[in-house]
Amino acid sequence: MSIASDTITEKSGYKLHVVQTDKYKTNTLVLKMKAPLTKEDVTYRALLPYVLQSNTSKYPTTPELRSYLDDLYGAGFYVDVAKKGEYQIISFTIDIVNEKFLSDSTPLLEKAFGLLSEVIFNPKKNGEAFDAKTVSNEIRSLKQRIQSISDDKMRYSATRLVEEMCKNEPYALEASGNLQDLETMTPESLYAYYKKVLTEDEIDLYVIGDIDESEVGALADKYVSLQERVPVRLSRKPGKEVEKEKEIIENSDVKQGKLNIGYRTQVAYGDPDYYALQLFNGIFGGFSHSKLFINVREKASLAYYAASRLESHKGLLMVMAGIENANYKQALDIIHAQMKEMKQGNFSEEELAQTKAVVKNQLLETIDVSRGLVEILYHNVVSGQDISLDDWFAKTERTTKEEIIAVGQKIQLDTIYFLTEAEVQG
Amino acid sequence: MEKITFTQLKEELFHEKMDNGLEVYILPKSGFNKSFATFTTNYGSIDNHFKPLNGTEFSKVPDGIAHFLEHKLFEKEDGDVFQQFSKQGASANAFTSFTRTAYLFSSTSDFDRNLTTLIDFVQDPYFSEKTVEKEKGIIGQEINMYDDNSDWRLYFGTIANMYHQHPVKIDIAGTVESIADITKDMLYECYNTFYHPSNMLLFVVGPVDVESTMKLIRDNQNNKGYNEQPAVERKFDEEPEVVAKDKEVLRMNVQTPKVMLGIKAINVHQSGLELLKRELATNIYLEMLFGKSSPLHEELYEEGLIDQSFSYDYTQEQGFGFALIGGDSAKPDELTESLFAILQKSKAGTGLNEESLQRTIKKKIGSFLRSLNSPEYIANQFTRYAFNDMNLFDVVSVLEKLTIEDIREVAKDLISDQRMTVCQVLPK
Numbered sequence: 001m002s003i004a005s006d007t008i009t010e011k012s013g014y015k016l017h018v019v020q021t022d023k024y025k026t027n028t029l030v031l032k033m034k035a036p037l038t039k040e041d042v043t044y045r046a047l048l049p050y051v052l053q054s055n056t057s058k059y060p061t062t063p064e065l066r067s068y069l070d071d072l073y074g075a076g077f078y079v080d081v082a083k084k085g086e087y088q089i090i091s092f093t094i095d096i097v098n099e100k101f102l103s104d105s106t107p108l109l110e111k112a113f114g115l116l117s118e119v120i121f122n123p124k125k126n127g128e129a130f131d132a133k134t135v136s137n138e139i140r141s142l143k144q145r146i147q148s149i150s151d152d153k154m155r156y157s158a159t160r161l162v163e164e165m166c167k168n169e170p171y172a173l174e175a176s177g178n179l180q181d182l183e184t185m186t187p188e189s190l191y192a193y194y195k196k197v198l199t200e201d202e203i204d205l206y207v208i209g210d211i212d213e214s215e216v217g218a219l220a221d222k223y224v225s226l227q228e229r230v231p232v233r234l235s236r237k238p239g240k241e242v243e244k245e246k247e248i249i250e251n252s253d254v255k256q257g258k259l260n261i262g263y264r265t266q267v268a269y270g271d272p273d274y275y276a277l278q279l280f281n282g283i284f285g286g287f288s289h290s291k292l293f294i295n296v297r298e299k300a301s302l303a304y305y306a307a308s309r310l311e312s313h314k315g316l317l318m319v320m321a322g323i324e325n326a327n328y329k330q331a332l333d334i335i336h337a338q339m340k341e342m343k344q345g346n347f348s349e350e351e352l353a354q355t356k357a358v359v360k361n362q363l364l365e366t367i368d369v370s371r372g373l374v375e376i377l378y379h380n381v382v383s384g385q386d387i388s389l390d391d392w393f394a395k396t397e398r399t400t401k402e403e404i405i406a407v408g409q410k411i412q413l414d415t416i417y418f419l420t421e422a423e424v425q426g
Numbered sequence: 427m428e429k430i431t432f433t434q435l436k437e438e439l440f441h442e443k444m445d446n447g448l449e450v451y452i453l454p455k456s457g458f459n460k461s462f463a464t465f466t467t468n469y470g471s472i473d474n475h476f477k478p479l480n481g482t483e484f485s486k487v488p489d490g491i492a493h494f495l496e497h498k499l500f501e502k503e504d505g506d507v508f509q510q511f512s513k514q515g516a517s518a519n520a521f522t523s524f525t526r527t528a529y530l531f532s533s534t535s536d537f538d539r540n541l542t543t544l545i546d547f548v549q550d551p552y553f554s555e556k557t558v559e560k561e562k563g564i565i566g567q568e569i570n571m572y573d574d575n576s577d578w579r580l581y582f583g584t585i586a587n588m589y590h591q592h593p594v595k596i597d598i599a600g601t602v603e604s605i606a607d608i609t610k611d612m613l614y615e616c617y618n619t620f621y622h623p624s625n626m627l628l629f630v631v632g633p634v635d636v637e638s639t640m641k642l643i644r645d646n647q648n649n650k651g652y653n654e655q656p657a658v659e660r661k662f663d664e665e666p667e668v669v670a671k672d673k674e675v676l677r678m679n680v681q682t683p684k685v686m687l688g689i690k691a692i693n694v695h696q697s698g699l700e701l702l703k704r705e706l707a708t709n710i711y712l713e714m715l716f717g718k719s720s721p722l723h724e725e726l727y728e729e730g731l732i733d734q735s736f737s738y739d740y741t742q743e744q745g746f747g748f749a750l751i752g753g754d755s756a757k758p759d760e761l762t763e764s765l766f767a768i769l770q771k772s773k774a775g776t777g778l779n780e781e782s783l784q785r786t787i788k789k790k791i792g793s794f795l796r797s798l799n800s801p802e803y804i805a806n807q808f809t810r811y812a813f814n815d816m817n818l819f820d821v822v823s824v825l826e827k828l829t830i831e832d833i834r835e836v837a838k839d840l841i842s843d844q845r846m847t848v849c850q851v852l853p854k
């Protein structure tokens with residue numbers, strides 16, 4: 001039996017993914033629009049979904065649009081912009097109660113399709129431009145959001161590491177866009193960009209819930225109509241080799257120093273050794289039984305958090321830890337030592353078995369949440385692969401210690417970034 | 427074992443009170459991969475003044491000790507329990523709030539073994555001087571991390587403005603100085619006082635077999651030989667109705683200013699249905715004024731006073747209650763003034779009409795149903811409700827009965843100049 005899979009139908013201009021399940025009390029629609037991350041477009045893409053979610057031509061003010069959502073039993077409606085590898089992805093999500101849990105039996109799924117369609121295809125506009133007031137409000141709001149990134153020091157230091165590490169690569173761009181470009185946005189230029197998105201982006205629509213597949217197909221045909229297109233796919237090039245390790249120390253007014261370290265792995269989702277990399281990360285720093293947690297936190301008592309994570313589509317492994325400013329060298333030494341242990345295969349079969357169990361547990365938990373399931377299924381779209389969850393589990397299970405040591409040989413330290421209050425003693 | 431059926435919601439809840447006083451609830455959820463259990467004691471950061479078990483005098487303990495104890499329970503003589511859980515494919519965690527300390531795990535296999543591990547580790551404390559000292563370094567870093575977080579500082583700044591005496595104004599983790607005083611004996615004293623089964627609740631949710639799970643818990647508890655223990659006596663000093671401070675400005679390394687307005691509630695000794703109604707009505711009131719479908723929200727947004735970070739919430743527990751409203755704002759003083767004005771006018775009914783009430787109730791019912799998708803939400807909220815003698819599954823029926831008079835009543839009771847305060851975080 002398959003663990004969870006989507007039935008995919010090619011529609012005109014997009015793919016429809018349907019997952020039938022009776023475990024939720026809601027039905028969820030997620031529309032994803034994907035295009036390469038570029039300097040020219042990044043800020044347009046960051047702004048566009050927020051303008052679209054503000055109002056539509058049928059619901060010309062936010063209170064009118066939001067009142068309609070409230071009337072649909074508080075349907076949840078969110079937009080989001082993220083990067084996955086070197087793509088920038090816009091998501092629209094509607095989460096709506098399945099009417100069988102209500103005394104009122106209005107067909108809510110169809111209303112959700114209608115609303116999604118209204119938001120995407122029928123914005124409030126003025127000729128070939130978005131409504132000027134809406135655009136200026138959203139520019140101001142995005143500006144504040146961009147500025148607030150630096151107010152959260154954990155997030156700021158993670159962002160700065162990527163900026164420094166991936167200089168001159170698209171991945172250095174922040175998915176929320178930048179202030180300079182924001183100054184140049186106009187209702188006309190954003191509208192022109194919107195037209196481009198509708199004709200060129202790779203678009204996927206996910207529908208999840210206790211639903212009938214053929215009914216969903218018919219609703220999709222009725223409400224979502226797009227032109228055929230050949231989406232831009234980035235070629236899968238091998239990751240960049242590290243020429244020279246970088247160490248960047250930045251001073252700021254922080255009580256706790258934020259240490260972030262980036263490694264290049266040369267391995268991405270869909271590569272045969274991706275499963276081994278995922279387990280490598282798990283043993284190294286992904287969980288509370290991992291080497292980083294045990295050695296930096298539990299043994300040396302240096303940190304509250306010390307962990308690592310993968311950026312699966314770009315092939316990066318990132319470490320983050322919050323430490324006393326004065327403990328920089330000590331923390332760094334411990335982290336380097338753990339990486340060395342990993343590369344030399346100094347981890348037990350027991351640690352490996354433990355990590356496999358936890359990785360599997362984490363995946364199963366993620367797909368219990370409908371939006372989590374969409375994120376997992378969407379990996380295939382981003383990477384152009386067709387890996388089922390069953391495959392994913394089977395391959396993780398079969399991975400050997402030798403394969404993990406082998407993938408470790410590909411991992412190279414690239415950049416160390418430290419945000420700290422004081423001068424660091426060399 | 428008692429079975430409670432919620433027909434409309436298509437849920438069945440099983441309940442049993444064990445002989446030692448432990449309350450156990452099981453909510454079977456088929457179709458899910460994940461099982462989830464929380465083991466919670468009715469003991470949080472505000473419980474710092476109490477009669478220790480077998481003691482006759484009230485004693486006060488250092489700030490942050492409930493949270494410190496939470497950290498330390500994971501450590502045993504032969505290693506830490508995180509390891510044990512991850513060997514069994516589970517992930518474990520814990521949190522301390524003002525009023526509760528919860529231990530939890532989630533797993534997609536080996537449920538019985540993980541549940542046993544959870545119950546056993548919480549009921550088998552091991553504290554040594556050495557590990558207590560070591561923990562001070564880790565928790566010190568946790569405190570520093572929150573100190574750098576402007577949203578957290580704003581939140582606690584606002585609460586500290588409201589309260590003169592009540593320990594809700596103290597940061598849950600305490601301070602680097604206060605935790606320095608904690609010893610292993612103090613931890614045992616707090617443990618023995620608050621971790622008796624009769625002060626605790628176990629909640630299980632997931633694709634589990636009810637009978638065998640209940641039997642496992644029964645057998646586990648029967649083997650442990652707990653003696654009966656009287657209810658804990660806690661002490662809270664008299665708290666004035668008015669706020670302690672009207673305004674506080676914190677200077678931090680931020681680019682965007684932040685504003686939070688706090689309203690201190692009075693008559694905060696309700697429980698059961700009365701508390702549930704008060705809490706829901708107050709949340710509906712705030713939603714009607716400040717929700718995205720309200721014209722007032724639109725005005726604030728159009729004037730550039732708020733952005734997407736704007737939020738509002740009301741919480742009430744035994745002895746304290748407050749509404750918090752705020753977010754990032756380029757114009758912190760203008761936002762402060764506008765919020766005060768809106769709240770004052772609402773006292774006369776402005777913004778509170780029948781149509782908007784009905785819409786908001788619908789919205790709240792929908793979001794409640796949506797949150798039932800989440801086993802974590804069910805377990806955590808159910809426990810919190812139960813400690814206040816409320817039932818999570820009464821939410822829909824209470825919401826359906828709210829009238830516009832109830833909401834206007836809330837505005838009249840809640841809003842008073844003397845009970846409102848503001849905290850701002852401004853760039854240095």
